Amino acid sequence: MSRVFNFNPGPAALPLPALERAREELLDYRGSGMSIMEHSHRGKDYEAVHNEAISLLREQLSISDDYHVLFLQGGASMQFAMVPMNLLTAGKSADYVLTGAWSEKALSEAKPMAALYSAAVRAAGTTGTGEGKEKSYVRAATEADVKADDAAVYLHLCSNETVHGVQFAVNGEFPHFGKAPVVADMSSDFLWRKIDVSRFGMIYAGAQKNVGPSGVTVVVVRKDLVDAGRKDLPKIFQYRTHVENNSLYNTPSTFGIYIVRNVLLWVKDQGGLAGIEKINREKAWLLYKTIDSHPGFYRCPVDAGSRSVMNVVFRLPSEALEEKFVSESKKAGLVGLKGHRSVGGIRASIYNATGLDAIHALTHFMNEFAKANG
Numbered sequence: 001m002s003r004v005f006n007f008n009p010g011p012a013a014l015p016l017p018a019l020e021r022a023r024e025e026l027l028d029y030r031g032s033g034m035s036i037m038e039h040s041h042r043g044k045d046y047e048a049v050h051n052e053a054i055s056l057l058r059e060q061l062s063i064s065d066d067y068h069v070l071f072l073q074g075g076a077s078m079q080f081a082m083v084p085m086n087l088l089t090a091g092k093s094a095d096y097v098l099t100g101a102w103s104e105k106a107l108s109e110a111k112p113m114a115a116l117y118s119a120a121v122r123a124a125g126t127t128g129t130g131e132g133k134e135k136s137y138v139r140a141a142t143e144a145d146v147k148a149d150d151a152a153v154y155l156h157l158c159s160n161e162t163v164h165g166v167q168f169a170v171n172g173e174f175p176h177f178g179k180a181p182v183v184a185d186m187s188s189d190f191l192w193r194k195i196d197v198s199r200f201g202m203i204y205a206g207a208q209k210n211v212g213p214s215g216v217t218v219v220v221v222r223k224d225l226v227d228a229g230r231k232d233l234p235k236i237f238q239y240r241t242h243v244e245n246n247s248l249y250n251t252p253s254t255f256g257i258y259i260v261r262n263v264l265l266w267v268k269d270q271g272g273l274a275g276i277e278k279i280n281r282e283k284a285w286l287l288y289k290t291i292d293s294h295p296g297f298y299r300c301p302v303d304a305g306s307r308s309v310m311n312v313v314f315r316l317p318s319e320a321l322e323e324k325f326v327s328e329s330k331k332a333g334l335v336g337l338k339g340h341r342s343v344g345g346i347r348a349s350i351y352n353a354t355g356l357d358a359i360h361a362l363t364h365f366m367n368e369f370a371k372a373n374g
């Protein structure tokens, strides 16, 4: 078996022990004579897996009883719609902080709901400069960038912009943006370290970066926000429905949640999030150091304090060299380094399961590539 060094942005690398456990249990889950995929989602075997995944997540992030933990479907993209759908009401408004492509998308998806409800959504602050193709984001927002409305029903931000490689609170706490509950899209930096969940009204994340396979969306939501949610929606779109049914209102992504459980067991084995954070910081430090040590060749456009620990973006002197970098790196067993099509360049996504060995292989390749082409 040969496994590549996987820098995919999501779906992304999964921890090998989580996959090996799945392989071992695939055909016969704990002597039941069938795989976990073939079990009823209402049966004891699956329910134990489901509840273990929830309790492991609660344990790793020290999530208090003030919050519900849900496993939904539809990706983070569905949360772009479900958040305003549940929380906006006529005459009210919600704030959005824009720091890259995904927070922009969240705002644009909220607009039709606001229009339908005679409510409002607004950009409370942006770090974007330029327009159209020239639009760029190179830093997260500070308190000075955001004019928050304390009466807003929520303030939305994206903690890590996967496309632009811009992350909030890399070396410290999240900024305080007024009094409204903060709703955070943490799709690409959920579970990379311990965070203070009590700073947030709600956190959501597509699982396919740090937590598991695609098809599962993790939602951590404060009880008062669930209670305040609209009741005039189809049940499937109300958070309370999923809370009341422990995410088993309809058939969940049972195999996806099973893999999430395996990933969380692996996190625990790594010394929990403290252990994971230490390795993640070393990985990012090594990569940015390599970029900065070739100043005429590699260039990271992101401001020092906002450089993502999860998605390291950089440019080479020309697009032709970037293409060559991607194709030669692939031949060297380094996969998934092409930047997002909307911004170009190179992007190394280095989520939890991408180990130090992958980083050493990449930095070695980068040094050699610069020597040969610089």
Ligand code: PMP
Pocket: 010, 074, 075, 076, 077, 078, 102, 158, 160, 161, 162, 163, 185, 186, 187, 188, 206, 207
């Ligand atoms: N938000 C962020 C920060 C993302 O990185 C992504 C996916 N790359 C999304 C939202 C959309 O997620 P999904 O494809 O699960 O809907």
